[in-house]
Amino acid sequence: MTSQSESTEPSSALHDEQAPVKRVRVAAWAADPLTLNGLTQALMGRLDVFVAAGELPADVDVLVVAADRVTSEVMVSMRRAAAQCSAPMVLVTNELDRTRLLGAVECRVVAVLHRSAATEERLISTIDVVAGGGGLLPPNLLGDLLRQVQNLQEEVLTPRGLNTSGLTSREVDVIRLLAEGCDTEEIATRMCYSERTVKNVIYAMTSRFNLRNRPQLVAYAMRTGII
Template identity: 60%
Template sequence: MDRVRVAVLAEDPITVAGLASCLKSREELFVAPNPAEADVIVFAADRVNAKVLAELRLSAQQVSAPRVLVTNEFNPADVLSAVESRVVAVLPRTSATGSRLTNSVVAAAKGAGTMPPDLLGELLKQVDHLQREVLTPRGLNASGLTNREVDVLRLMADGMDTAEIAQKLCYSERTVKNVIYGVTSRLNLRNRPHAVAYAMRAGAI
């Protein structure tokens, strides 16, 4: 099994060194020196504020790999902004054990994500606002999703990765990726958790 390439970004070099050391000890992972070479990026910050959100946005523009965010303080109101910056998992710093961090990185590499319940609930509320204020005026119907997209998103919400979805639906992995790309592009959704949240709020899954 190929190891997941992971890079670490943080506000200070001590945090970078500590996380890199932790990740290097896991046989499933390879710590890449350059974020551009990574499958997943671990982004650590003591608290998520306007400056950190700006750094996340800039980082996402430069490298599109999914991010695992490790932080002590996170305002639920910022969850949509984080998701739009490729954040697919949020881990409280106090509970980010080596195993939990590794599991989150591996899941992110497979297209899955993990959000604390309070953040997921807030994300659904914000996507609901997006749908009512932005999508509906454009003339889209209640979900704006095809049957194929609903099938893929339902399995994604169940925690399946691309390969598992392809096997379940008898599609190629390329077809699954194209379906996901199509729905995220058409509905201005930035990544997979965002698409799943939209489908849930629209009542499609």
């Protein structure tokens, strides 16, 4: 017989056992082999690292790019990487000219570290922030970025009747009415347009953003903050 002090139940350690935490998967790219080797060595002990020598894997969580200066050649490499992979980018550099800042953001750069401050701990911490959906920019770069966005709005978008999403106010109004559940006839009535005009506006937006239908258009607008 089994005594009261014995137990046939599995130990609590087995009950409390948790699945291993998934490590962040990082792709590393650098402008020169020595920098790439140092970057890879700094990351490999803590993260799953893929050296970006060719095509990037689809399941990368963060792309880390290191370059002494962000030259036009580095920008080309960053754009190529952004076209291959939708992951956010951490840029480690000594120099990022403000004229290239907006281009870097277009490549999905969401965090910038100065190379002199990019210790292993700080780099890992920044990658964790970015993998979680956050971003980190030095105050001076953030100020430059906000000024450039404002200039873009005032000098390029507003004169053309566009907002920062690249949509006209009429297009945004159509999306809002779609989100309210209005059909083509109701939208046409409320906006004083013909149904053909409304259909053309919707078709133009779904084609521009490579979307299949109206529900996808509404979902895209909500996800990107258009409405």
